[in-house]
Amino acid sequence: MHILLLLHLTILFVFPPLLLGIIGKTKAFFAGRIGPPLLQPYFDIFKLMHKESVYSVTTNWIFMAAPMVSTAAILAAGTLMPLADFKPPIQFWGDMVLFVYLFALARFVIVLAALDTGSSLEGMGASREATFGCLSEITMFLNLTILALLSRSLSLSEIFLGGLSSSWLQVGPVLILVVVSFFLILLVENSRVPIDDPETHLELTMIHEVIVLDHSGIDLAYVLYGKAVKLFLFASMLVSVIITFRVHDFLIDTAFFFFELIVFAVLIGIVESTMARLRLNKVPYLLFSAFIFSIFGFTVILVRGGH
Template identity: 45%
Template structure:
């Protein structure tokens, strides 16, 4: 690749790294508007991270090095995943056939260490959270990879950058409904993987009902900052995938940014208008999303 392109992609990564915490600000502002509150500042997430980075730490006597290594690994996985992500009209820093498999792998590694670090505390609540995370993500994984199979079939490209640019610039004729189904399936995965309503409620204060938050209960200081920042990067990454599937991402920086903002507002609306599902119903949601992606795949099969 040329130096200019590399610089441009690196610039995209830096921009994403800076902008990721803003998403949660937009979501929270939307929810505040719906509830008639003024809400926290847009930049609250940045303040939180900076404050946490400046603190010391307290560790439970039960924990081992796994607990301390977890946040660092989670952050590294999320950061590396940015290198695989095409943003705007910029191709990803690293693009090769099958790079989305690596993306899924990195996110899975991140989850693995989130769960093991949670189990390291010996707390029953954290164990419960890890158990739920394991169950729901196991169901989300096939939906994610099947949705990407649909995109691969539609575009004939096997890398995220290739898919994004073809979806934006040369979409297959009459692929609208299929793309909509795929994007919907990806959106459900996005909600589930990022612990949003209707799968998990980021605002809950009851340990028994949490999934993601409960796994970080014992982390504090810089460790918690790493975890929170990694989660925000993950929100950004999955969001970009949804936006790209809609063909918005590859159209240029502003379309991409606008798509992300719209997505954040959409999450805010979802969280303001929906209640979270009972935990027993979550598998149904995931299987429903799987059905959507399979339906999309079947539709691409019959398309002449």
């Protein structure tokens, strides 16, 4: 029991940066170049841990604390999330609500830190992040509510560990809507193309990148790591909704789960390589469409009497 718990935590702590590495390699393939090694995010984080931090005179403790708090919140959310056959270390009735709000807390402190710098560029990025956050959070809640209704539980572990096993056969179209909506939310929350280009050097177009422009050293390491874990958790959720069956053999399920995650990372890499970035004023439209999909799905479920 304890070994499984340790294993779960180890995967949660160690695996996420590899997803970023896979995305990087896929994009490099499409660009016709060799690209950074798969383990590059690990090297980057390791290096940042050995660097000092530079703080500007306009910031105070909020700026220094924010990256730590943000990453801690994301990791805490990770302890609520089941992976493959692993039951999460913490589970209770209603933990899905805490899950969403932990991400909200992470976003909140990072935005506060951006405002703390007093830079107008970061202020702009903060306002964009907050606006998109409003729209994406409500959609995420709706999606999770649909899943909760289908699996008759408000606990993530029960939703994703078998709660949806018959749902694809019964309400397949609804789940398709949920998946599409969720995918769009994943792209927005993790600042991927077509919403935001994580490798851009154009400060005026950045959303997520510009608000972390002033962090350095260990703070930046936290930010980078938190980003990886957030992507990992969202990807896990999405993958668990798409592929709901379990063979109930521990090794096979876990291996298959990682395989799905890798395929998913490659898919994100393909999307990033083949789509152009949206004009910033079109992003709310994208978020609204995600919201509408969820509403449709939700309505169908309600009409069916909640199952």
